[in-house]
Amino acid sequence: MLRITDGMMVNNTRRHLNSNLLRLDEYERQISSGKTISRPSDNPAGTVKSLRLRTSLMEGEQYLDNINEALSFMQTTDGSLGDVDEIIQAIRQKTVQAATGTNDPDAFNAIAKEIKELEDQLKIIANATYGSKYIFAGTNVTEVPYEDGKWSGNEDWLSVEIGVGVKADINIPQMKSFFMGRTEYSSALTDVSGISSLDANNLKEGKYTLATEIATPATALTTFASSNIRESQSYLSAVPNNKCFFYQDMQHAATLGVGHEVIAPATALANNASYSGSLSIEVKSVDQGPHMFLDSSNSNANQMVFEVDQSLYTKNTAGTVVPLVNGQDVTAMFNMATLPAGWTATYNDNGKGIVTVNFNGPQPPAVPAPALAGNTIALGATQNLCNSQGDAYTAATATFNGTAWQYHGVSNITADIKGHIYAVDGTERDISLKNVVLNMEAGASEAIFSIDNLDIDSSSPAIPVFANDLVVWNNGAAALGGIDLRTPALKAGDKTILTFGAAAGVVNAQQISLDYNFTDINGKQVGNGGLDYVFNPATMDNKAKDLQFYTMDQQTGVIQDATITFKTNTLGTSAPAATFDYTSGLFGYLEELVGTIKTGKLPQVGNMLKGTDDRLQELLYHRSTIGSRINRLELQESRLKSSEVTLTDLLAKNEDTDEAKVIMELKMQENVYQASLAVGARIIQPTLIDYLS
Numbered sequence: 001m002l003r004i005t006d007g008m009m010v011n012n013t014r015r016h017l018n019s020n021l022l023r024l025d026e027y028e029r030q031i032s033s034g035k036t037i038s039r040p041s042d043n044p045a046g047t048v049k050s051l052r053l054r055t056s057l058m059e060g061e062q063y064l065d066n067i068n069e070a071l072s073f074m075q076t077t078d079g080s081l082g083d084v085d086e087i088i089q090a091i092r093q094k095t096v097q098a099a100t101g102t103n104d105p106d107a108f109n110a111i112a113k114e115i116k117e118l119e120d121q122l123k124i125i126a127n128a129t130y131g132s133k134y135i136f137a138g139t140n141v142t143e144v145p146y147e148d149g150k151w152s153g154n155e156d157w158l159s160v161e162i163g164v165g166v167k168a169d170i171n172i173p174q175m176k177s178f179f180m181g182r183t184e185y186s187s188a189l190t191d192v193s194g195i196s197s198l199d200a201n202n203l204k205e206g207k208y209t210l211a212t213e214i215a216t217p218a219t220a221l222t223t224f225a226s227s228n229i230r231e232s233q234s235y236l237s238a239v240p241n242n243k244c245f246f247y248q249d250m251q252h253a254a255t256l257g258v259g260h261e262v263i264a265p266a267t268a269l270a271n272n273a274s275y276s277g278s279l280s281i282e283v284k285s286v287d288q289g290p291h292m293f294l295d296s297s298n299s300n301a302n303q304m305v306f307e308v309d310q311s312l313y314t315k316n317t318a319g320t321v322v323p324l325v326n327g328q329d330v331t332a333m334f335n336m337a338t339l340p341a342g343w344t345a346t347y348n349d350n351g352k353g354i355v356t357v358n359f360n361g362p363q364p365p366a367v368p369a370p371a372l373a374g375n376t377i378a379l380g381a382t383q384n385l386c387n388s389q390g391d392a393y394t395a396a397t398a399t400f401n402g403t404a405w406q407y408h409g410v411s412n413i414t415a416d417i418k419g420h421i422y423a424v425d426g427t428e429r430d431i432s433l434k435n436v437v438l439n440m441e442a443g444a445s446e447a448i449f450s451i452d453n454l455d456i457d458s459s460s461p462a463i464p465v466f467a468n469d470l471v472v473w474n475n476g477a478a479a480l481g482g483i484d485l486r487t488p489a490l491k492a493g494d495k496t497i498l499t500f501g502a503a504a505g506v507v508n509a510q511q512i513s514l515d516y517n518f519t520d521i522n523g524k525q526v527g528n529g530g531l532d533y534v535f536n537p538a539t540m541d542n543k544a545k546d547l548q549f550y551t552m553d554q555q556t557g558v559i560q561d562a563t564i565t566f567k568t569n570t571l572g573t574s575a576p577a578a579t580f581d582y583t584s585g586l587f588g589y590l591e592e593l594v595g596t597i598k599t600g601k602l603p604q605v606g607n608m609l610k611g612t613d614d615r616l617q618e619l620l621y622h623r624s625t626i627g628s629r630i631n632r633l634e635l636q637e638s639r640l641k642s643s644e645v646t647l648t649d650l651l652a653k654n655e656d657t658d659e660a661k662v663i664m665e666l667k668m669q670e671n672v673y674q675a676s677l678a679v680g681a682r683i684i685q686p687t688l689i690d691y692l693s
Helices: 006-033 044-098 105-125 175-180 586-599 609-655 659-683 688-692
Strands: 159-163 166-169 181-185 195-201 206-214 228-235 247-249 256-259 275-286 292-294 303-308 313-315 321-323 344-349 355-360 376-379 396-400 405-408 412-423 428-439 447-451 470-474 495-501 510-519 525-535 544-552 559-568 578-584
Touching: 006 659, 044 105, 044 159, 044 586, 044 609, 105 586, 159 609, 166 609, 175 181, 175 586, 175 609, 181 195, 195 206, 195 578, 206 559, 228 256, 228 525, 228 544, 275 525, 275 544, 412 447, 412 544, 428 544, 495 544, 510 544, 525 544, 559 586, 578 586, 586 609
Parallel strands: 495 525
Antiparallel strands: 159 166, 181 578, 195 559, 206 510, 206 578, 228 495, 256 470, 275 412, 275 495, 292 303, 303 355, 313 321, 344 355, 376 396, 396 405, 412 428, 428 447, 447 470, 510 525, 544 559
């Protein structure tokens, strides 16, 4: 039989009292903290559940922060797009105003200036920020996207996480295309095309074909040994049906050559240009003459008939302008010393704009016609011959070639020239020259104009690859047609674009060819042309290059300074061309709009409205995209807030105390504890030691 001792009863009582105290402490802790779980051991399963709920709540809070940041970003974007919309609407209104037929040149210029100011404001908006982030820069939010005509932002998506594994795009990556233009490829860029990447800026809207070529040993000396030049486009207001700036006559374009200055022992110009490039030429003034033109149908060995483009005058000793009299003998006005005696010149003016000077003289039978070869006759060599305004006539010479008289007059225009010029190693220089004189009656193998190499490269020290002058010359068999003021082929404001490629007759020389054409809203061609730039071997291999050139609208004469940036692979002997369509960005379009309005050309100004409407439609699409994304984020925000309420409730149920229940338990535990104390007092009897202590 088990013997129960006092010690055993005391120990059991003490253990039960401690147990009651622990339960009492637990309930007191729950009342004071309001939580059922203070440490993992209180409820291991509940602790795991709480951790999961708290993790979900923290994630939700972060997602809500992301959404709030994204909403602010997109609302800023929408505000900026709204500003752009407002400005484009104002530009459209100005364009409608310019498209009326009641404006004078000053009004057109004023409207163009207003639009230019609005464009400058758009360039500021293109660099809009949210905080320190550029909203139109793609993912490159820390760098100014638009600066000095170039776009450094990218077209990548800027995203934020708004849920577990869920991301939302918050930017409009197409803004680079919207502001700067975009390319749409008809043929993909591949390794075999020789072009691995391509970007364009400020091109005129149209179709483009870019091709690469490398000269093989069999073709090197025939393909690139000579330089090439072509008049790509021209704007001619004087004679709309004449499609050429440089011409032999009103129907036929001149054959041009391009090379460098004649250096001994060479005796003639050649197609040996050291450079490739693009030149923009604009007429500032036309030599006012008067000018003579040989009537070859009525001229022979015994007679010369010259037509003069305006009535002739002389200045007397007092400087007064005196008209010549119809039928007047003007023999003394000509240098005829080398002609046989008996030649005379008579002035005739029929009053209808046709003025003739007839030369008649005997040709002695003993002196055959070929013996006259080399004889000359010069008008105005010693006389004060002039036009009605007193503008002096520049002496010019007619020469007998042994069969007939040939006349080579002096007919000049003064022009401003801008250009992008590349050496064969790819080095580029920009030029801007004022008042360059162009000889529009240049004879065969004679220079039309030249550009000094120091005007091309003004650096110090000069770069060796820019050591030669650039000469554009008449490579045809006949002289250029000159300027006839009665039916002028050129006048101030007329323009042309010349493009040329260098001579590089070596194996593996490289050529970049570009061809393009433009049409208006009615499908009518308003420009076409191209270029062929030639470089030394390996110049383009695996390198990114900027190809700069000029394009023009032939209806308005508006010139755009275009750039194609591309990277090549190692070029091969034959490669398919890269074909693409280019759509102008807002800035390029506005530059063309401003130029078109300045010309005052109708209906071309009105036609530009379609471009404005297209960009407004594109802008509307971007704004609607932002709006739909804002709606989506607001829905996600609402869902996360609802989830937050649910999770918080679950966490409360898992952790929070039921105060009424815990208080009852606490009271019950207090009663149990008091009862335990009372029972213990009965069991544990006092001893003598208790009294003594």
